[in-house]
Amino acid sequence: MRVISFNANGIRSAARKGFFDWLATQDADFVCIQETKAQSDQLTDPEFNPPGYVCQYVSAERKGYSGVAIFARRPPTRIITELGLPEFDQEGRYCAFEYPDLVVASLYLPSGSAGDHRQASKDRFLEAYLPIMAAYRESHEQPFILCGDWNIAHRELDLKNWRSNQKNSGFLPHERAWLDRVFGELGYVDAHRVVAPDEAVYTWWSNRANAWENNVGWRIDYQIITPDMKDRVQSARVYRDQKFSDHAPLIIDYRD
Template sequence: MRIVTLNANGIRSANNKGLANWMNSLRGWDVFCLQEMKANVEDVPEELLRPKKSHGHFHPAEKKGYAGTALWSKQKPVNVIKEFGVGEFDREGRYLEADFGHVAVVSLYLPSGAAGPERQASKDRFLVEFPKHLRALRKRGKEVVICGDFNIAHKEIDLKNYKSNKKNSGFLPHEREWLTHVFDEIGFVDVFRTLDQRAEQYTWWSNRGNAYANNVGWRLDYQIATPGIAATAKKAQIYLEEKFSDHAPLIIDYDFAL
């Protein structure tokens, strides 16, 4: 099973940069998760409604041109869930789950606090509320893969300039501790890091200061999974050959049947 996740920073913008063509040419993907749609369903480009004859699912934000998630799957899900029960974030389209019976795959978009104190406060509320749902997912007794932009770099290895970012959103101590709690206490696994422990493996770069050209980046995009399916992960790749947004796609292959 191949799962791909990408923050598109606007599905229409990403498509103008070749997203649909890449999705149609990429071999073997079973589930493709996307965050930051910034579009209503009626505004999704036709070629991205069902690429490679997949089943497309969309959860746009109520606010036009903001946030939102999407998920495509080769196999039709048993159920599609578009909320985790907290209105503030459900209205922003931040959660989209495809349940395939024995395994569930989630496209998730955490708030960013970079725009200022008000947005950081929203992000902090998310960090308080979402673990309740994570624990509920664990109690279901099925395998779960959560894909998305977490807007948090977990450890110093996960961003270039960690010393100068310790007081900045995305690398604040309580945000990093939250991820540690998700991994060590709730029991999800950071799948990429089980396969690749190298430094300078980033998925997001600022549009300022030639950050991309100089690889001054952050690892903000994750696939976190329950231990059973995480143990089957065989290969991870951050796709850099084309650039669809300020984030790069994260591709992970699992020895697990959808």
């Protein structure tokens, strides 16, 4: 089972750069997209609904902002498009496909890099979402694959210039401690680190100073899974042969 997570930084922009042509070659079972930046009336072209997939877009109320999507090979028994957090649901940050034997979700966490007001919003999200993640572990039996742009680099290994970013959003001590709780207290697993525990690999690069070309990046895109999925992680890689966005697709294969 192949699962791809990708922050498109505008799905229409990524399409123009060849994302859907590439996707057609991947034989993915699930594709979780973040930051679609599009409304439903801007996604009527068949290109945005690839053949063979059930496609669900969740748009932000604000045009040209946020938004997530899931493409799946098999129809879900239930689609969830809200977290029950009004401040963030209006920003189109969550979509989940439920099946009797699995749940796959696409999540886009707020970024705090635009200033103190956005960091405050991000911190409110972190505080509100942790209990939701805890409640899932207590109330659901299905394995869970939670794909997303988490906008947090967890460890020093997860960004090239970690020393100079310790006071910057995305690598703040309390953000990293939040992920510590996700992986420790709540027992979730960073799927990429199952097969590459010590690999310096990145999924996002600034548009400044030739960061992409020099591979000066951050790993902020994750597939976070419940422990029952850990032994099913077979391989993980970040695709960089083409540039569709300032993020690169994270591709993880799971044993059936």
